[in-house]
Amino acid sequence: MNPSDLTTALLHSDRRFGVEHGGLHKPIHTSVQYGFDRVEDLIGVFQGSLKGAYNYARQGTPSSAALESMLTRMEGGLGSIAFSTGMAAIAAVFLTLLRSGDHLIASRHVFGNTNSVFGTLGDFGVAVDKVDATSVQGVAAALRPNTRMVFVETIANPGTQVPDLAAIGAFCRAHGLLYVVDNTVTSPALFRPASVDAGLVVNSLSKTIAGHGAALGGAVTDTGRFDWSAYPNVFAAYRKGDPAGWGLAQIRKKGLRDLGGALAPEQAHRIALGAETLTLRVARASASALALARFLEAHPAVARVAYPGLASHPQHARAAELFPGGSSWLLSFELKDPARLNDVMNRLRLAVLATGLGDTRTLVIPVAPTIFWEAGPTARAEMGIADGLVRVSLGLEEPADLIADFEQALAAAG
Ligand SMILES: *Cc1c(COP(=O)(O)O)cnc(C)c1O
Numbered sequence: 001m002n003p004s005d006l007t008t009a010l011l012h013s014d015r016r017f018g019v020e021h022g023g024l025h026k027p028i029h030t031s032v033q034y035g036f037d038r039v040e041d042l043i044g045v046f047q048g049s050l051k052g053a054y055n056y057a058r059q060g061t062p063s064s065a066a067l068e069s070m071l072t073r074m075e076g077g078l079g080s081i082a083f084s085t086g087m088a089a090i091a092a093v094f095l096t097l098l099r100s101g102d103h104l105i106a107s108r109h110v111f112g113n114t115n116s117v118f119g120t121l122g123d124f125g126v127a128v129d130k131v132d133a134t135s136v137q138g139v140a141a142a143l144r145p146n147t148r149m150v151f152v153e154t155i156a157n158p159g160t161q162v163p164d165l166a167a168i169g170a171f172c173r174a175h176g177l178l179y180v181v182d183n184t185v186t187s188p189a190l191f192r193p194a195s196v197d198a199g200l201v202v203n204s205l206s207k208t209i210a211g212h213g214a215a216l217g218g219a220v221t222d223t224g225r226f227d228w229s230a231y232p233n234v235f236a237a238y239r240k241g242d243p244a245g246w247g248l249a250q251i252r253k254k255g256l257r258d259l260g261g262a263l264a265p266e267q268a269h270r271i272a273l274g275a276e277t278l279t280l281r282v283a284r285a286s287a288s289a290l291a292l293a294r295f296l297e298a299h300p301a302v303a304r305v306a307y308p309g310l311a312s313h314p315q316h317a318r319a320a321e322l323f324p325g326g327s328s329w330l331l332s333f334e335l336k337d338p339a340r341l342n343d344v345m346n347r348l349r350l351a352v353l354a355t356g357l358g359d360t361r362t363l364v365i366p367v368a369p370t371i372f373w374e375a376g377p378t379a380r381a382e383m384g385i386a387d388g389l390v391r392v393s394l395g396l397e398e399p400a401d402l403i404a405d406f407e408q409a410l411a412a413a414g
Contacts, residue, residue, distance in 0.1 A: 009073055064262070067268040083263055102146055105139055110151070133161075148232075155185040211274040215270035307332075338388030345364065348364060
């Protein structure tokens with residue numbers, strides 16, 4: 001039987017592996033080494049002729065493999081590779097699939113640390129153009145003969161811009177470009193980038209998928225939509241067998257084995273536990289986010305609220321079409337008077353003053369003096385990060401309690 005519902009499928013995914021003693025969870029396998037009875041098998045695991053065997057835990061464990069199969073199922077992909085963090089997964093994609101002389105087109109509205117990696121890539125000889133991806137024209141205008149990859153996030157943090165995901169997918173397909181979509185904010189509970197022809201999907205598992213702020217992890221999923229046989233940067237060693245597997249083979253060897261960002265088995269287990277309730281958590285947090293966004297939008301001390309579920313959002317219609325299940329747990333709002341920012345935030349009692357996203361608890365952070373501080377005032381202005389901007393990651397608290405907390409805190413805004 002092949003369940004139609006994601007939660008049903010996830011709840012029964014571990015026991016399909018044939019767990020010892022009929023256990024319902026895949027155990028935490030902490031072995032670093034794996035032993036063999038015959039030397040031919042040890043040789044076979046190095047040469048790739050022995051399938052499904054483990055070798056050295058940096059390249060994967062039964063615990064990370066169980067999580068990878070869950071992620072592949074969630075994204076409707078061909079296969080996945082788990083990493084120690086979302087940044088390890090993102091860095092592995094860039095460092096293993098781009099070379100000096102290549103060109104990358106990226107959305108201007110991406111996670112700050114990803115933006116910082118773009119700077120590093122520049123120093124390694126990969127040219128990066130940061131464009132307004134809310135329209136496909138922004139991407140198309142940046143195309144060069146050496147463009148290899150396009151990178152966007154489904155809902156950008158913290159501004160909540162929604163790129164023209166479907167049109168960019170069609171553009172990438174027409175030009176043979178690898179389309180990489182960071183699905184962290186929406187997660188596969190709200191959106192599958194495979195549906196817009198993304199070739200690779202990255203997820204920070206630390207956020208929505210693990211969901212409890214108690215585990216770090218990241219993943220890359222190959223959707224099977226990209227033709228690797230036409231990609232010039234696949235090394236000869238990985239151009240073997242069905243081209244559908246070439247990309248993941250290279251990312252696993254060059255990204256996981258060589259760069260070393262392996263996911264610890266304990267973390268894989270925690271992430272898999274969190275993922276069991278993914279769809280329930282995302283539905284609750286998205287409904288709360290919409291309720292809080294509506295409250296804030298009507299508040300006299302608030303200049304602007306960015307939430308794709310609001311009719312006032314510039315990409316509201318697109319978000320409604322792409323994410324019918326909700327617009328995620330992420331919103332941001334701008335105080336009319338940035339001078340009152342600290343007073344307002346210090347009065348919050350329930351919402352936690354913390355960085356981080358996708359927790360069961362509501363987290364709030366003033367954006368300009370923290371996560372976008374290093375970027376500097378010019379870059380902040382370009383990205384539309386105002387001094388009074390506050391990012392909110394909705395948790396699972398009762399929405400009425402949260403709204404009451406923001407209401408009393410905003411009284412400090414005068
Ligand atoms: C947090 C985040 C990442 C990085 O994930 P880590 O697990 O913290 O390394 C990448 N992309 C987005 C959109 C994020 O929010």
